Amino acid sequence: MLYQQIESNRRKSLALLSVFILVILALGYVFSELLYLGYFGIFLALIIALVSALGGYYYGDTVVLKISNARPARKEEFPHLINTIEGLSIAAGFRAPPRAYVIDDPAPNAFATGRDPGHSAIAVTTGLLQKLDRYELEGVLGHEMAHIKNYDTRLATLAVVLVGVAAILSDMILRGTFYGRRGGRSEEGRGGRAAVILLIVGVFFAIVAPFLTQLLRLALSRQREYLADADGALLTRNPDGLADALEKISRDTNKLHPANDATATLYIINPFKGGLRLNTLFATHPPTQERIKRLREM
Numbered sequence: 001m002l003y004q005q006i007e008s009n010r011r012k013s014l015a016l017l018s019v020f021i022l023v024i025l026a027l028g029y030v031f032s033e034l035l036y037l038g039y040f041g042i043f044l045a046l047i048i049a050l051v052s053a054l055g056g057y058y059y060g061d062t063v064v065l066k067i068s069n070a071r072p073a074r075k076e077e078f079p080h081l082i083n084t085i086e087g088l089s090i091a092a093g094f095r096a097p098p099r100a101y102v103i104d105d106p107a108p109n110a111f112a113t114g115r116d117p118g119h120s121a122i123a124v125t126t127g128l129l130q131k132l133d134r135y136e137l138e139g140v141l142g143h144e145m146a147h148i149k150n151y152d153t154r155l156a157t158l159a160v161v162l163v164g165v166a167a168i169l170s171d172m173i174l175r176g177t178f179y180g181r182r183g184g185r186s187e188e189g190r191g192g193r194a195a196v197i198l199l200i201v202g203v204f205f206a207i208v209a210p211f212l213t214q215l216l217r218l219a220l221s222r223q224r225e226y227l228a229d230a231d232g233a234l235l236t237r238n239p240d241g242l243a244d245a246l247e248k249i250s251r252d253t254n255k256l257h258p259a260n261d262a263t264a265t266l267y268i269i270n271p272f273k274g275g276l277r278l279n280t281l282f283a284t285h286p287p288t289q290e291r292i293k294r295l296r297e298m
Helices: 002-034 038-067 079-092 126-131 134-149 152-182 193-236 239-251 288-296
Strands: 070-072 099-103 110-116 119-125
Touching: 002 038, 002 152, 002 193, 038 110, 038 119, 038 152, 079 099, 079 134, 079 193, 099 126, 110 134, 110 152, 119 126, 119 134, 126 134, 134 152, 134 193, 134 239, 152 193, 193 239, 193 288, 239 288
Parallel strands: 099 119
Antiparallel strands: 070 099, 110 119
């Protein structure tokens, strides 16, 4: 049951990422065709994507930790946190444990970041450390360790970059089309009716693409949460520890102040408490009760 769920989640994640990349490639093609850039347009789109990806790959974790107000956790101050991370990293087969960080905030939550197990970090709030018992904390840390082990943190960075690239390309298409029309290019010069249809479809796609890629990013995030729950339970051998932790975190009414729209999908539970709770395409996380139900059934 557990291994089947893990494999199913991996297949769905791969499918979502494939659609994600196809949307970006389609935007690059439309960008080149509408602005008469030929291969240069595709090359320019690839350069934008590459520069964005490299920046996110090497510096994404530093940026995320900085904007989350996370500080390094000292062993003298948080010995149990450090010891638990070290123990789980051995069980996960890591050569070195992820760096431990703490966010001074009463809302219980946590996230993992980094491009690979050797360059990773786990950040937890002081509220999480104060409100969870040792088994619940181990469950949460096991979940975050699973994100690192499965390279979900790298995938999340890639998804954010792709959303940004889609927004940049869409903006360039819309601006280029607008200024191209103002510059006096006639529709006849574009090849007649077929060119007009391409223009309409291209502009429509440029408007819709950022919205579509954002939905794909959220869907990918939700799917990886299920996978991390399953893998984390496998790592700790205690699904109830994580299930109890999720129940306790979801009942807490504190809002996590350092969280924002860019980092919300990283946290183990949606950090925006008290707002609209949409278990729909727009949700950053899968329904907590469904996650708990799956854990209880393992």
